[in-house]
Amino acid sequence: MITTKDIAERLGISVSTVGRALSDDARISEETKFRVRQAASEMGYVGNRAARMMRGASSNVVALVIPDIRNSFYSTIAHELSKNMEAEGFQLMLSETDDDRMVELRHLRELSANRVAGVIIVPTARPHGDSIKLLRGLPHLQLLRRHPSLGSQWFGVDDHESLREATAHLVAQGHTRIAYLGGPTELPTGAERLRGFHSALSEAGLPDDAGRTELGPPSSVEYGREAVRRLLEGPDAPTALVLGSIQLTLGVLEELSEQGVQVPGELSVVGFGDEPGFSWWGPGLTTIGLPIQEMATGCALWLMRRLKTKPENDGPYTSVSPGSLVLRGSTAPPDGKAPSSSA
Known part of the structure; x- marks a missing residue:
């Protein structure tokens, strides 16, 4: 490694002069500064930022x-x-x-x-x-x-409004059995997204049991797959699903594709985030775009x-x-029914 001593020996000047020239000290002439910098560049000298910080320089x-x-x-x-x-x-x-x-x-x-x-x-x-x-x-x-x-x-x-708008879109389509899959409420983002989901249901006058929730690790694709499998079991499976994280969305889309679930025919889906592939997944994923x-x-x-x-x-x-609701083809009225005029 090239040091200031090597530069000093090459130019026949002191190590302290090299150091002052490299730090743009006013006591050193412009000619000497130029010579030192040129030699440093030619020799491949890299300054020791840690040492300069000990002398009071700031980190970048x-x-x-x-x-x-x-x-x-x-x-x-x-x-x-x-x-x-x-x-x-x-x-x-x-x-x-x-x-x-x-x-x-x-x-x-x-x-x-x-x-x-x-x-x-x-x-x-x-x-x-x-x-x-x-x-x-x-x-x-x-x-x-x-x-x-x-x-x-x-x-x-604005996590609350983003999920409220996404859920309200499904309600306007005529869905009355809607599930939310998101992160735990101990995370502030998870709490606000869940609150937005419930706000939309409440504003629509839907009963408490209209919305099912599955909360788990938001960064786990596998949890998204497991959760949507549970949600789709039984006669009261939701007709629509809104998601609260990108990784959970990826897991859900993988599982729905593997099971051959028809979207939006059997299940309407609103994702979270707008990955490059979401626009061409299935019918195109309606999703919450992030700024x-x-x-x-x-x-x-x-x-x-x-x-x-x-x-x-x-x-x-x-x-x-x-956030912004990006409308594509993954949401539709349940069972092909047109949404009510009040929606």
Whole structure:
């Protein structure tokens, strides 16, 4: 590895002069700075950022802490954030927790020890107390999920309204037996999505037993398959299904295809997220589109402003982006009946 000593020996100057030239010290002439930088480039010198940070320089690394990179929502967010960060001279580092709060804590300890510039986090349901303390010492914001102990800077989706609208669409089609498959209510996103589902049923005047629910790990494709198998058993199986996560949607679509369930003839389906393949799955999947680019841009702009202005205290900031119901061919009136005129 090329060091400042190697550059100094090549140019016949002191190591301290090389260091000052590379840090743009005003005491070093422009001519010497040019010679040092040219030699450093030719020799393949890479600066030691950790050492510069010990001398007071700031990091240019921002960490994105997410549950599962296999979820296309998170991978797309990471891609969009990376582009936005790069444009501002920052680098994005990815950290995956698998929704395990102890893994989350270990990652946050490492990130704090390496003095990252900031953190964008999709928190676990119950962050460890030490995770909360570590984040208090770092510029950070919450993405998608919001935990009250982690501060009041949050970028999210209007989960309640998104699921209310999706369920209301099925009600308007004439469905009275509708099931919801989503994440657990200990996650704020899961609680809000379930609340939106029930809100639509209540607004339509449907009885409590009109809606069945299956709640489980939102990142598990296999759970989606198992849950839809249970829902379709028996004479009172739902005629419509609304989903509350991308991975669960993938599992449900795999299972329905394998069983040969006719969509929307036997079952109407509203998915969650809008994967590239959803538009050509079966009759085309009606689904809840997510404002990924809008959220990523908003997160990046807010954090970049925070890192550049370095305010003493961050005031509360909340950005709630609406989802959108993307209508395709996977929903229709039950048994081919036309929806009522009141719908």
